[in-house]
Amino acid sequence: MIVKIVTHGRHVQRLAAERNWGNGARYSNLRDIRAHHAIALIDINWKNYSFEQHIAAVKQVQPFMTVVKDIEEEDEFVKTVKESKIVFDWVRYIIVVPKFKKWKAMFDRALTDRHIIGYSVPTRYGATTLDLTRISHPVHLLGGRPDRQRYLPHKEISCR
Numbered sequence: 001m002i003v004k005i006v007t008h009g010r011h012v013q014r015l016a017a018e019r020n021w022g023n024g025a026r027y028s029n030l031r032d033i034r035a036h037h038a039i040a041l042i043d044i045n046w047k048n049y050s051f052e053q054h055i056a057a058v059k060q061v062q063p064f065m066t067v068v069k070d071i072e073e074e075d076e077f078v079k080t081v082k083e084s085k086i087v088f089d090w091v092r093y094i095i096v097v098p099k100f101k102k103w104k105a106m107f108d109r110a111l112t113d114r115h116i117i118g119y120s121v122p123t124r125y126g127a128t129t130l131d132l133t134r135i136s137h138p139v140h141l142l143g144g145r146p147d148r149q150r151y152l153p154h155k156e157i158s159c160r
Helices: 010-018 051-061 074-089 105-110 146-155
Strands: 022-026 041-043 065-067 093-096 115-120 139-142
Touching: 010 022, 041 051, 051 074, 074 093, 074 105
Parallel strands: 022 041, 041 065, 065 093, 093 115, 115 139
Antiparallel strands: none
């Protein structure tokens, strides 16, 4: 299944809604989605993450899915997944973004069927370095140019 979601300004949000794309915003910028009733995604402010502000926005908007704090180090995985489960009362799916290098089977076991792996499409800001072909959960592509996003599922990710 492919779901297209944009998290840009009001003009782009309007165009997305006209095309049946999902609307979203960072938790620190909800003004762009005020005109929309069903919100697909609440993203994070990855440069200045605040768990409290994130939870408050998710409670207010109750989106289809949200992203939780990027997991930079392997030893942060369990804590981040445990925190993510708090949000299940207000969303259907939670996107977990592992940024460390090696995936272990125990990580798959720690996730529920309501977790999605976030894959940061390579840009100048960063990228996911994991081999996602070893992960059994669905994948959500984050950021990057549309041409790079379209190429990835065929090249590196077996879409599930």
